[in-house]
Amino acid sequence: MATSRGTLDRLRVERAVWTFDARLQDLPRRSRIAKRRELRDNLWAAAEDVGARQAVRQLGDLRVLAAGYLSAEYGELTRRPSWGAAALTIFLVEAVMTLLAHVGRVAFDAGITATDPQATGTFRWNGVPYLISDETFTYLDGTHTSVGGAWTPLVYVLMLGGAFVTGRLWRLTIAWRRYQTRPVVTDDQKTGGQA
Amino acid sequence: MAPTHDPQLLKGVLSLLLLRLLAEHESYGYEVVQRLRQLGLTDITEGSVYPALARLEREGRVEARLVASRSGPARKYYRPTAAGTEALAEGTASWLSLAAVVHPTLVRPLPDPPTSTEDI
Numbered sequence: 001m002a003t004s005r006g007t008l009d010r011l012r013v014e015r016a017v018w019t020f021d022a023r024l025q026d027l028p029r030r031s032r033i034a035k036r037r038e039l040r041d042n043l044w045a046a047a048e049d050v051g052a053r054q055a056v057r058q059l060g061d062l063r064v065l066a067a068g069y070l071s072a073e074y075g076e077l078t079r080r081p082s083w084g085a086a087a088l089t090i091f092l093v094e095a096v097m098t099l100l101a102h103v104g105r106v107a108f109d110a111g112i113t114a115t116d117p118q119a120t121g122t123f124r125w126n127g128v129p130y131l132i133s134d135e136t137f138t139y140l141d142g143t144h145t146s147v148g149g150a151w152t153p154l155v156y157v158l159m160l161g162g163a164f165v166t167g168r169l170w171r172l173t174i175a176w177r178r179y180q181t182r183p184v185v186t187d188d189q190k191t192g193g194q195a
Numbered sequence: 196m197a198p199t200h201d202p203q204l205l206k207g208v209l210s211l212l213l214l215r216l217l218a219e220h221e222s223y224g225y226e227v228v229q230r231l232r233q234l235g236l237t238d239i240t241e242g243s244v245y246p247a248l249a250r251l252e253r254e255g256r257v258e259a260r261l262v263a264s265r266s267g268p269a270r271k272y273y274r275p276t277a278a279g280t281e282a283l284a285e286g287t288a289s290w291l292s293l294a295a296v297v298h299p300t301l302v303r304p305l306p307d308p309p310t311s312t313e314d315i
C-alpha cells in the first residue's frame with residue numbers, strides 16, 4: 001500500500017524516532033544521530049509498504065529496540081555508562097549548593113537585620129567551610145549588597161567527580177576502544193541535511 | 196496461519212542469517228527484514244533485526260555505506276567485511292554440523308507408547 005507523507009504520518013514517524021532517541025541518551029552523540037537517521041529512513045521505507053501507523057507498530061516496544069542498540073554498542077554490560085546519571089549528579093550538586101548558599105545568605109542577613117533593622121556597615125560571612133568562600137555584606141539602612149560567596153574548587157571536584165562515578169564514565173573507554181578498532185566505514189555517497 | 200518461531204532459537208542464528216543475506220546482496224535495514232519475512236520468518240520484528248545489524252557493524256563483521264535514495268534521505272546499506280565472510284563460513288559449518296546431529300534425532304519415530312493396563 002503506497003502512502004504519501006501526510007502530516008499525521010510524519011508526526012507518527014517523528015514521535016517514534018524521538019522517543020527512541022530519548023532512550024539512547026547514553027550513546028555518544030554521533031552514534032545516536034546516525035541511529036536516529038537510520039531508524040527514520042527504515043520507518044519511511046516500511047511506511048511505503050504498510051503505512052506509517054503499521055510501520056511504527058511493527059517496530060515493537062521502543063524500549064526493547066533501544067536496549068538492543070545499547071547492547072550492540074556497549075556489549076551485554078549490566079552497568080553501562082550513563083550520561084543521564086552524570087547530568088543528574090551535576091544538576092543535584094548544583095541545586096544543593098545553590099540552596100545551601102541561598103539559605104546561608106538569608107540566615108546571615110536575618111541575623112544582621114534582627115539585631116538592627118536599620119543596620120549600616122560592612123559585615124563578613126564566613127561562608128561554608130570547604131564549600132563556599134567568604135562573603136562580604138555591605139549594609140545601608142537595612143538593605144545590603146554582597147560580594148564573594150563563590151563555590152570553592154572542591155565543589156567542582158565533587159560535581160565532576162560525582163558525575164564520573166555515578167555515570168560510570170570510565171566504561172566509555174570500552175566503547176571508545178571498540179570504535180577505534182573497528183574497520184573503516186566507506187561512505188560512497190553522503191547526503192547530509194537529515195537530523 | 197504462519198508458524199511462529201522460538202525467539203531464543205532465532206536469536207542464535209539471526210546473525211548468521213543476516214550475514215548470509217547480506218553476502219548475497221547488500222541491503223538496508225528494512226529490506227533485510229522484508230527478505231527474512233519472504234524466507235518464512237514472518238514473525239520477525241524490526242526490533243530484533245536493527246540492533247543485530249548494529250551489533251554486526253560494531254563487531255566489524257559488516258560495513259555500511261550511505262546510498263542516496265530517491266524517496267528520502269540516504270539509506271545505510273550493509274555488506275559483510277572479510278571478517279564477516281569468515282564468520283559466515285565458520286558459522287555455516289557449525290550450524291550444518293549441529294543440524295546434522297539434531298535433525299535426524301528429532302525426526303526419527305518415537306517408540307510406541309506403553310499400553311496402559313487397568314488396575315483390578
